[in-house]
Amino acid sequence: MATKRTIKRKATKKSASARKTTKKTAKKVTKKTAKKAAANASRGKRYTQAEKNKVVAFVNQVNAEKGRGGVAAASREFGVTQLTIANWVKKGGAPAAQAAPAGRKMAAKKASKKAGRKASSGRSALHELVALDDEIAALEAELAAKKDRFEQLKAKI
Numbered sequence: 433m434a435t436k437r438t439i440k441r442k443a444t445k446k447s448a449s450a451r452k453t454t455k456k457t458a459k460k461v462t463k464k465t466a467k468k469a470a471a472n473a474s475r476g477k478r479y480t481q482a483e484k485n486k487v488v489a490f491v492n493q494v495n496a497e498k499g500r501g502g503v504a505a506a507s508r509e510f511g512v513t514q515l516t517i518a519n520w521v522k523k524g525g526a527p528a529a530q531a532a533p534a535g536r537k538m539a540a541k542k543a544s545k546k547a548g549r550k551a552s553s554g555r556s557a558l559h560e561l562v563a564l565d566d567e568i569a570a571l572e573a574e575l576a577a578k579k580d581r582f583e584q585l586k587a588k589i
């Protein structure tokens with residue numbers, strides 16, 4: 433007949449062996465999931481075209497209101513990196529001509545710096561056109577002011 437001490441030892445041995453098998457299966461499971469996670473991590477998160485369009489629309493809206501900062505705001509809002517959003521905007525986002533007035537002024541400043549250089553692409557030509565349009569508007573306003581002054585002085589004579 434088995435004594436209490438012998439029974440206790442057998443129970444301890446069983447639980448120890450049960451623990452070993454549990455650890456082994458846990459290691460196998462974690463290795464498998466780690467491999468899957470590593471394979472998926474290299475791909476990154478995939479976004480549907482509807483999600484991309486929603487983010488790009490948000491960028492366009494913020495840029496229309498504020499003139500700039502749409503990509504950064506969208507990154508904070510949707511949790512997508514700025515680089516990813518910038519790529520989406522380049523592929524099918526907002527054209528430069530639809531920017532807000534503040535954005536237009538920035539484009540004009542950049543274009544006026546490039547005015548001496550030959551336009552190498554359609555985008556730089558667009559910037560140059562925006563700069564020239566702003567310059568013409570400023571000169572017309574100055575001309576109107578000078579004509580008013582001319583008429584005032586002429587009336588005094």
